[in-house]
Every structure is written in C-alpha cells, then in structure tokens.
Amino acid sequence: MRPASRSLPIRALAGLLALLIASYGAACWYLWAEQRELIFVPSREVRSTPTDAHLPYTEVWLPVGAADSTVLNGWWLQADDTPAPALLYLHGNDSNIGGNLDHVARLRRMGFSVLSVDYRGYGKSGGAFPSEWQMYEDAEIAWEYLVGQRQTQGGPTLIYGHSLGGAIAIELALHHPEAAGVIVEGTFTSMREMAEIHYGMFPIGWLLHQRFDTLAKVSLLRVPVLFVHGTADTEVPYAMSERLFAAARGPKGLALIPGGGHEDTPAVDANAYTRAVQDFVQNSRRGDH
Numbered sequence: 001m002r003p004a005s006r007s008l009p010i011r012a013l014a015g016l017l018a019l020l021i022a023s024y025g026a027a028c029w030y031l032w033a034e035q036r037e038l039i040f041v042p043s044r045e046v047r048s049t050p051t052d053a054h055l056p057y058t059e060v061w062l063p064v065g066a067a068d069s070t071v072l073n074g075w076w077l078q079a080d081d082t083p084a085p086a087l088l089y090l091h092g093n094d095s096n097i098g099g100n101l102d103h104v105a106r107l108r109r110m111g112f113s114v115l116s117v118d119y120r121g122y123g124k125s126g127g128a129f130p131s132e133w134q135m136y137e138d139a140e141i142a143w144e145y146l147v148g149q150r151q152t153q154g155g156p157t158l159i160y161g162h163s164l165g166g167a168i169a170i171e172l173a174l175h176h177p178e179a180a181g182v183i184v185e186g187t188f189t190s191m192r193e194m195a196e197i198h199y200g201m202f203p204i205g206w207l208l209h210q211r212f213d214t215l216a217k218v219s220l221l222r223v224p225v226l227f228v229h230g231t232a233d234t235e236v237p238y239a240m241s242e243r244l245f246a247a248a249r250g251p252k253g254l255a256l257i258p259g260g261g262h263e264d265t266p267a268v269d270a271n272a273y274t275r276a277v278q279d280f281v282q283n284s285r286r287g288d289h
Helices: 004-032 035-039 095-107 133-149 164-174 191-199 239-247 268-287
Strands: 056-067 070-079 086-090 113-117 155-161 183-184 227-228 252-258
Touching: 004 035, 004 252, 035 056, 035 155, 056 113, 070 133, 086 095, 086 133, 086 164, 095 113, 095 155, 133 155, 133 164, 155 164, 155 252, 183 268, 227 239, 227 268, 239 252, 252 268
Parallel strands: 086 113, 086 155, 155 183, 183 227, 227 252
Antiparallel strands: 056 070, 070 113
16 A cells, blocks of 8 residues: 555646646746737827927828838927927837827927827727837838928937837837937847846747847947936836947947936936937037047
8 A cells, every 4th residue: 555655645746747837838828929918018098199288299190001001190299490300209118109298298398309109009000919020110110201201401310219119219220320319218138138037937038029139239320329227217227228338339328317217217307318318419410429
C-alpha cells in the first residue's frame, strides 16, 4: 500500500504543474492576441473642443486613401501671426483629441498653429481599432495635409508627440528630414521595455508585435529633437528620455521638469516648459542647433 500512497502526492504535483503550465501558456496567448486592446485605449466620445478653451478652430476631415473610405477627424488651430511655426500634435494611447485639449490649447496660446488629428478608432475618426502601422500611416496623412494645405506661408513645421505619440512622431520624422524639428514629451524607449515593467515574467520579446521601438530609431534622425519629461512621471520613467537623448546623434536637447507627471508637466513648471519649447523652435527657425 505504501508505494500507492506515495504516488498520490506525485500525481497531485504533476497535475498542479500541468495546470500551471497551461495557465502560463494561456496568459502568453492572451498577451499575444489581445495586446492591441491592452496598449490602445481609444474613446469615441469627444467631450471637449477648442471652443471650450475659447479658441477658434476648424474641424478637418482627412481621407485615408482612395481605396479606403475611412476618414480621420481633427482640429486646425491657426495662430494669430502669419507665418507662425506650425506643429502636428500626436496624442498618446488613450482617450482622443478631446482628452488632449489642454495640451493643444497651451501650444496654441504659445503662438503656434496646431493640427491635432485622431488616429483610426479614436474619437470621430473612422476605423474599427488601431494598430502600430496604422498609426504611422495616419500621422503621415496628417503631416501631408499640414504641409500641403495649411502651412503654406513659409513658417517652420514641426512634429510634437506626447507619450505613445512621441514614438509615432519619431517614426514620422525619420521619413521627413525636411521637418524643422521633433518634440517628444514623456515618451518611452520601446513598447518591449514598457511591457517588461508590467509583464516581466512572460517572454515579451517573442510575444510582442506592436513594438514602437523608439530607442532603435533616434540615432537615425536627421532633424533636431527635443526630449521633455517630468521627473515625477509614474507611467513612463524619465530615465527613458535620458536614454533616448543619449542615443540621438544629431542636434538635440533634454528638458527634465522637476515634479512633472505624465500629463501635467507643462503645468507644473510652465516657465521651464515654455522656455524649452520656444527656444527649441526658435533655434530650429535659425538653424542654430
């Protein structure tokens, strides 16, 4: 009887091990299959517009392509001065342009013309749900519209990206060395490193197909770049901006805002933020980088 009794714990342990392996495998499958839903958090309801900030604007609709009936929705905020520097503002992974009104309004009040467009699946833009490569395509569409139809008076045109939008801004800037510069705020080194912070027990390198590998791209930039980051950012460590700055080879700047979080860095120290952005843009106009 003893050998039989001894086999019970072994069978129980084997069963438990099999359950753990199956659960781990299911979790890996979930991370692979559902990562877009984990990364992108779009909202369809646009709760705020520049009118709420007492700013005039034009609503724009941009077709994705001749073979696709999808259109992108956005705002064009024309500066009072002409020609003023123009920024393409690319927001982060959640909400929509309405949730980024404060950022857009602040840049407009700093004297810039601003174009902000929602990616597919966000706000009033068409499309079911975004992907990394669709976001790159949408940014390209917005850039071509800004340069071709709005910024025609000879002023400098720059790209601005916040958080995930910074990764998109870097990708866009790689293909447009004619841009006067690119500003990235609160941006991560790569989606892999961000995922490893939260899901480090899983083989992220094998599972991830939405990569946003910003660190691998910044050394290839041929435009000036400014990195802005709050030192109290609990979502994206500011050390990531320090690493991006170190990897960039061309003209570059780094503005760390003490006490700034992921969303409120410009408000925590408005003077430091405004000075960093305006100095960068002015230097871009003069070619002083």
